[in-house]
Amino acid sequence: MAMTMVLGLAGCADFSGIHTRAHMIQSRSLAGIGPNHSSPGVFPQQHWWMAFGDAQLDGLIARAITANPSLKVAQSRVVEAQASAAAIDSARYPQINGEAKSTRERLSANSLYPPPLGGSMVTMNSANLTGQWQLDLFGKNRAALDAAIGQSRAAEADAQAARVLLAANVAQQYFNLARLQAQQDLDRAMLRQREQTQELVRQRVAAGLDNTLAQRQAQAEVPQIRRDMAALDEQVALARHGLAVLMGAEPNATDTLVAHLPTATLPRMPGHLPAELLGHRADVVAARWRVESELQGIQETKAEFYPNINLSAFIGFESIGLSKWLSAGSRTFGVGPALSLPIFDEGVLRAKLQGNTARADVAIDNYNAAVLNALRDVADQLSSWRALQTQLQEQMAAQAAVSSAYDLALARYQGGLTNYLNVLTAENAVLQQRHTLIDLQARVYDLDVGLMRALGGGYVITDGPRQLSNTTETRTAPGIQG
Structure with missing residues (x-):
């Protein structure tokens, strides 16, 4: 009978007109993302930077991951979210508390106790165990836990995204x-x-073979080079400082660092990227978990429209005075259910549900934005890489041309057909082209790192297209039972 009444009252819950408006982007590029996947957070191989074969770079990134303050903040947020989920999980189980107290007090002569007890000084003693269990008939506590787990896993994904971004930077x-x-x-x-x-x-000029105009032009070039060298010195100092701060160190920690571009063959642009690669971007995974969390928050609020049943019980000893405090006659106990049901709340619950629904819409829109930004990020990296391939080909042709001209000028000088000034002029052209080539080669590695970051932090090249590494790492919310 009681259950029939509860279910009847539950039928009065009114959610009409309150629903999410946003819809999640469905893209084949995101296969396997989110809570419905077999694992809540599977990310690519963690040490992708080792493919560059630079032990010094490996050490710098390892130190940054250990000491960078921003990454530590992200890791602390993971711990905080896991603790919150664990606390919410405890609400699904019976709660038992104990209390014992002894109070010396004067009893009122005109209250509950008649004289001679009333008006006298007595010692009031009690020792009780109290228990309470909320029957989660409509899934409120379960939904709250699922929402908390979603936030916990989103925090884990955020930490992973921070690690990938830090290593890439x-x-x-x-x-x-x-x-x-x-x-x-x-x-x-x-x-x-x-x-x-x-x-x-x-x-x-001193020998009368040239005029002072050529001398003035040659003299102007030396301070120009020194000016450029001073500008480079500034850029090197700033780069050192930026690298030191990423490592969680003081700016002067990298003052003696000598960096090197990899000497191996330049990375190749991937000819094909599997569709599921983008699904491993931790920021997209985090956004998806936040959607799931907000949707569970809606279910939690809907459950508040239904009756709430609590079972409570207590047992213990109470007495006036110490002599009979723990005797059988001082025993006290009780048990009983409590039912609460919102009947008229001036629309508070509907307003709360509307707020939860709006937050879910925000989470969905943020997820869609994360997907589109991820797609753009990968597309930008690939477009830049394609353009860079053309630039490199043209630069190599220009490099070959000036090198050939230098060899010819040197041969003519050695044959006595020209003066050494022509050799120096040809050599200057070679050095200028090397400047450009170094910039382009460095850009290749910059884009290679950028593509690794855009794809979630790690892919390896096989005999064919680049693929995800087989080495994966699974992260779940420890200490929480789903």
Whole structure:
């Protein structure tokens, strides 16, 4: 009879007109994302940067992952979210509390106790165990737990995204520093070459073989190179500082660091990317878990429209005075259910449900934005890589041309057919082209890292297209039973 009454009252719950308006993007590029996948968080191989074969870079990234303050914040948020989920999980089980107290007090002569007890000083003693269990008939506590687990797993995915981004930033900053230091070496060679040119022109002017205009032009080139070298020194210092801060160290921690571009063959642009790769982006996974959390929050609020039944019980001892405190006659106990049902609340619950629904819409829209941004990120990286391939091909052709011209000028000088000034001029063209080539080669590694980051942090190249590494790592919310 009681259950029939409860179910009848539950039928009065009114959710009409309250529903989500947003719809999640359905894309084949996102196969396997989210809570319905077999694992709540499977991410690609964690040490993708080792493919560059630079032990120094490996050490810098390892130190950054250990010491970077922003990453520590993300990791602390994971612990906080897991603790919150564990606390919410406890609400699904019976709660038992104990209390014992002894109070010396004067009883009122005109209250509950008659004289001679009333008006006297007595010691009131009690020791009780109380228990309470909320019968989750309509799934409120279960939905609350699922929502908390969603937030916990979203926090884990956020931490993973932070790790990927941090490693990518360190690698890109390192390759930028390597590029700048290689340019410094070239500028020093160019300075020596320009000083030689200036001296030769001076000698030719002194011998009457050239005019002062050529000498003035040669003299202007030396301070220009020194100016460029000073600008490079500034960029190197700033790159060192940025790298040090990423590692969680003071700016001067990298003052002696000498970076190098990898000497192996340049990375190849992947000819094909499997559709599921994008589904491993931790930021997209986090957004998907937040959608799931908000949807569970809606279910939790809907459950508040239904009756709430609590079972409570207590047992213990109560007495006036200490002599009979723990005797059988001082026993006290009780048990009983409590039913609560919102009947008229001025629309508070409907307003709360509307708020939860709006938050779910926000989460869905944020997820859609994360998907579109991820798709754009990958498309941008691939477009830049394709354009860079053309630039590299043209640069190699230009490099070959100036190198051939230098070889010809050197041969003519050695054959006595021209002066050494022509050799220096040809050498200057070679050095200029090397400047451009270093920039393009560094850009290749920058884009390679960018594509790894865009795809969620790690893919390996096989005999055919690049694929996800087989080495994976599964992260779940520890200490929480689903």
